[in-house]
Amino acid sequence: QVQLVESGGGLVKPGGSLRLSCAASGFTFSDYYMSWIRQAPGKGLEWVSYISSSGSTIYYADSVKGRFTISRDNAKNSLYLQMNSLRAEDTAVYYCARNLDYWGQGTLVTVSS
Amino acid sequence: QAGLTQPPSVSKGLRQTATLTCTGNSNNVGNQGAAWLQQHQGHPPKLLSYRNNNRPSGISERFSASRSGNTASLTITGLQPEDEADYYCSAWDSSLSVVFGGGTKLTVL
Numbered sequence: 091q092v093q094l095v096e097s098g099g100g101l102v103k104p105g106g107s108l109r110l111s112c113a114a115s116g117f118t119f120s121d122y123y124m125s126w127i128r129q130a131p132g133k134g135l136e137w138v139s140y141i142s143s144s145g146s147t148i149y150y151a152d153s154v155k156g157r158f159t160i161s162r163d164n165a166k167n168s169l170y171l172q173m174n175s176l177r178a179e180d181t182a183v184y185y186c187a188r189n190l191d192y193w194g195q196g197t198l199v200t201v202s203s
Numbered sequence: 204q205a206g207l208t209q210p211p212s213v214s215k216g217l218r219q220t221a222t223l224t225c226t227g228n229s230n231n232v233g234n235q236g237a238a239w240l241q242q243h244q245g246h247p248p249k250l251l252s253y254r255n256n257n258r259p260s261g262i263s264e265r266f267s268a269s270r271s272g273n274t275a276s277l278t279i280t281g282l283q284p285e286d287e288a289d290y291y292c293s294a295w296d297s298s299l300s301v302v303f304g305g306g307t308k309l310t311v312l
Contacts, residue, residue: 124302127301132304134289134304134305134306135240135242135248135303135306136289136291136303137293137300137301137302137303149299149300151300152300172220183270185248186248189253190238190240190248190250190253190293191250191253191259192250193247193248193249194247195247196247
């Protein structure tokens with residue numbers, strides 16, 4: 091069955107960096123575009139970034155453009171999100187999602203001094 | 204990257220029908236249609252429908268989606284206690300981004 095497992099979240103100081111990973115299994119990872127979507131505590135969903143199946147097409151939300159970098163390794167069935175210059179408003183549960191049809195359980199990122 | 208507009212809350216009785224709305228514009232909902240997701244507290248979202256009324260396998264026929272112009276709708280018939288959740292709409296926007304609605308909290312009385 092399709093499984094997406096995020097990791098790499100944690101507590102980081104403002105201005106710091108963090109790298110999230112998403113391990114995919116149960117489907118042909120290289121056939122699907124993937125997204126990162128986040129949800130601040132008690133708030134709604136916010137799309138963060140998208141990467142095409144080959145990795146050749148990438149889009150970002152304005153709120154993270156220039157600070158976050160999405161990437162994938164199809165040989166390792168893995169999706170990544172490099173987050174730099176983190177701000178308090180980046181505090182959220184970060185989900186990786188296949189299209190929108192399968193989601194991981196999420197990993198919590200807390201940006202606080 | 205303006206979001207889609209959803210009513211914050213809707214309340215309906217058990218076994219009644221609820222219709223949730225999602226309003227965008229011609230760059231998103233009016234162009235590509237909308238997807239609908241259900242999220243129970245403490246759980247990740249689950250896709251209910253995509254491109255207006257395509258249901259993933261395993262999703263009950265009680266959930267149906269439609270679109271009229273720039274407004275998408277999700278109709279839930281025969282409301283059950285387990286339908287109480289947050290519902291989000293989502294659409295691809297021509298600005299090369301994905302937009303979400305703010306979510307509707309559905310209460311089943």
